[in-house]
Amino acid sequence: MNTEPPAAAVRRIVLLAGPSGSGKGRLGALAGIPLVQLDDFYRDGDEPGLPQRFGIVDWDHPASWKGDDALQALIALCHEDSVRIPTYSIPRSARTGTQTIRAAGFPIVLAEGVFAAELVEPLQRLGLLADGIVLDRPTALVTGLRVARDVRERRKPLPTIMRRAVGLARSQKTDVATWASKGLRPLGFRDALTRVRALMTAADAQTERAGRTEQVAEPPVITVSAVCFTHFTPPGPGVPNGQWRLFSVRKKGTDRFMQPGGKPEPGETAVQAAVREVKEELNISLAPHQLVELGSHRTMAANEAGHALEGTVFLAPQVHNPTDMAIRAELEEARWIDIENPSDDVPIAPLMREFILPALRERLR
Incomplete structure (x- = not known):
């Protein structure tokens, strides 16, 4: 692909992938x-x-798609306030015209589609990727x-729709894992929407300070230690295979559950902060x-808007x-979360969603 951009970018791209219909x-x-x-x-x-x-x-195969055209359009939109792209009819399987995408006044643009993961590497290499997300929802x-x-x-005849539905359902878990391996973060619908809005808030604040002629900076980063407490319920009525659960807490004045922990004090290591916070x-x-390190992960902060x-x-x-x-202390509510099937109502x-639950599923199997 030809990926040489113009000299100065004024906005960046958030990529959004996911199974068809997600x-x-x-x-x-x-x-x-x-x-x-x-x-x-x-x-x-x-x-x-x-x-x-x-x-x-x-x-759903990348060869059915003009990835180079899509990349060039996104590069152009990072440097210009508008770009012309095709208009495509899914029922007719054909381009039907062109349209103008306008981005004046916005420091980020969302690009969504099943092939978004194909654009992670070139946009990242060019410094034009703000974030990448893959929607991970129940099959x-x-x-x-x-x-x-x-x-x-009426996209296709009904027999074709049903054959495709069965095939894509069987491959959904593998497809999401493949997209994640290319650099996209698996998130549920609500968390993905919250993340995009937080990126926009952070980018707006940075643009207001620095001026639109400068490239939008990464959001400020908060460093924390988090501690996972697990419990296993042996097989029995309602849980024929047993059930692993994860302890989670909600702080006063917030709505999201997370693991006990917090920010290290000056001079503390990550494990020392974990011990003190617990x-x-x-x-x-x-x-x-007594603490086993599962790893580190960067994501958007749950309670500090605009912060990583x-x-x-x-x-x-x-x-x-x-x-x-x-x-x-500052905690208001506690819940035990099913590690394999966390409720969408919590x-x-x-x-927790992007790193802790997947890491525990792998470790506890």
């Missing part, structure tokens, strides 16, 4: 920022040599939304050697009696 377009509409729908760069359905699947063109929900949309919009918040005394968070995560000894866990912090 809600990318709806999130883009709710985000309130300029939106580039990467589907508009599909190839015409009568072009020779297109990949085939389910008896039709495989529209049954995504399949239902996809079928309802495709039938409503004592302050839960009145549990731990020695540093660098979290070092530790695993504490297993809890044998969950009723022994009591909160104090709002959880990005660090």
Whole structure:
């Protein structure tokens, strides 16, 4: 690909991927920022040599899409206030015209589509990537939304829609993992929308300070230590395979659950901060050697809008009696979260959803 940009960028791109029907377009509409729908760069359905699947063109294969055109359009939009791109008809499998995307006054632009992950590396290399997200939602929900949309919009004949629905449902977990491996962060719908809005808030503040002629800076970073307490319920009624749960807390004046922990004091190491915070918040005394470091992860802060968070995560000894866990200090509520199937009704912090739960699933299997 030709990826040489003009000299000075005035905005950057947030990439949004996800399975067909996962809600990318709806999130883009709710985000309130300029939106580039990467589907508009599909190839015409009568072009020779297109990949085939389910008896039709495989529209989920990157070869069905003009990635170089999409990249060049996004590069242009990072340096100019508007760009002309194609208009594409999914039912007709053809380009039907052109449209103008206008981004004047916005420091970030959202680009959504199933091929967004293909643009992570070139945009990152050019310094034009603000963030990358992949929507990770339950397969049954995504399949239902996809079928309802495709039938409503008469995208394809019904037998083709159903064959495609079954095939994509079977591959959804693998597809999301593949996109994540290319640099996209798996998030649920609400957390993804919150993240995009936080990026916009941070970028607006930076642009107001520095002026639109300078490239938008990364949001300020908060460093924290987080401690995971787990409990295993043996197999029994309602839990035939047993159940691993994760202790989570909510601070006063906030709405998201997270792990006990907090910011290190001057001179403290990450593990020292973890030990101190657990004592302050839960009145549990731990020695540093009792904590196993699971790793570090950068994401958006849950409670400080416009800030990034660098979290070092530790695993504490297993809890044998969950009723022994009591909160104090600035904590207001505690809940045990199902590690394998966390409820969508419980709002959880990005660090837990993106890193802690996947790391624990892998470790506890």
